[in-house]
Amino acid sequence: MGNYESMDPKDIRELIRKQVITGSTAGMSKGYTQANLVILKKEHAFDFLLFCQRNPKPCPLLDVTEPGSFSPSLIAEGADIRKDIPKYRIYQDGVFTEEVADITEYWEDDMVGFLIGCSFTFETPLLESGIPVRHIEENCNVPMYKTNIPCQKAGMFEGPTVVSMRPMTPVDAIRAVQITSRFPAVHGAPIHIGDPSLIGIPDISKPDFGDAVTIKEGEIPVFWACGVTPQAVAMESKPSIMITHGPGCMFISDIKDEKFSVL
Structure with missing residues (x-):
């Protein structure tokens, strides 16, 4: 990076306009x-x-x-x-x-x-609290998944909620809930922790968007509502x-x- x-x-943004930067912006312009x-x-x-x-x-x-x-x-x-x-x-x-x-x-x-x-946005305070962010560690895109959680319909727009996932130890997951709850303008607290099948994700190793990341022994997946949701809504x-x-x-x-x- x-x-x-x-x-x-x-x-x-100038480097993006010049197409010097062409991929994920995770970790850029920290803060x-x-x-x-x-x-x-x-x-x-x-x-x-x-x-x-x-x-x-x-x-x-x-x-x-x-x-x-x-x-x-x-x-x-x-x-x-x-x-x-x-x-x-x-x-x-x-x-x-x-x-x-x-x-x-x-x-x-x-x-x-x-x-x-x-x-x-809330990954900076996670990192500052000593909570690893796996897709930044592995220099790839965050994994994102369509779920069975429906959005509230408005006019012509309806579809499933998309979530992003970050694997964490249970202790870090609790702290992450506390930290991200402070940022409702950027999705806020997680909407699900643990078993992905409960929200309609059949295979955690196969994200619908982004890249798969390593889930280490003793870690659990933590899911946040994701701004890629409109793309799933567009398809529907x-x-x-x-x-x-x-x-x-x-x-x-x-x-x-x-x-x-x-x-």
Whole structure:
């Protein structure tokens, strides 16, 4: 990762625009909030805003752009959501059609961007408390899974909750609950600990998004609601077009993590 963890978000975003950084942003710009992205046409924006309001665990909103604006001015003045994420996914009528590094050619004047809290944000306080984060240790993407936990429907949008998973010892898991509960704007406390089959995950070694990580003897899986949920929702709800971040490839804001801590 080089010195990316200590770099300013603006400098990271510049490297992303130049396509020097093309993969997961986990651990980059340590201490700054990262965000998931959803872009929709204005005709679907209210339904999705309502969906986020009804599903704050997987979809905690940090910013919403004005129609036609590609600058998330509340969290990163001057940034460009068309270029400042390493990988984007294009969903057309619910079908994942392409992964690209720049969405300028897809941008339309009536599009609205939704910036959604990301669990990468609370990984810094986990690490500072001595709790290992396995996907950072193994230099890969966090594993993410579709579950049998339904989201609350809003307008046309419905689908399953997606979770991210981090393996921990039971003692660390208890401490992680305490730490992440302080960050409701970035998913907050875990929604499940232990047996993955209870939330509809048949094989923990085969994530639906991201990469599998090592689960060591004596560790248990800990699951957080995940901002990749809108991608599963897109496949089920089938809007004409939805543009999202590539899993693990986040927008890095200029806002410090502490702003979203409730304690």
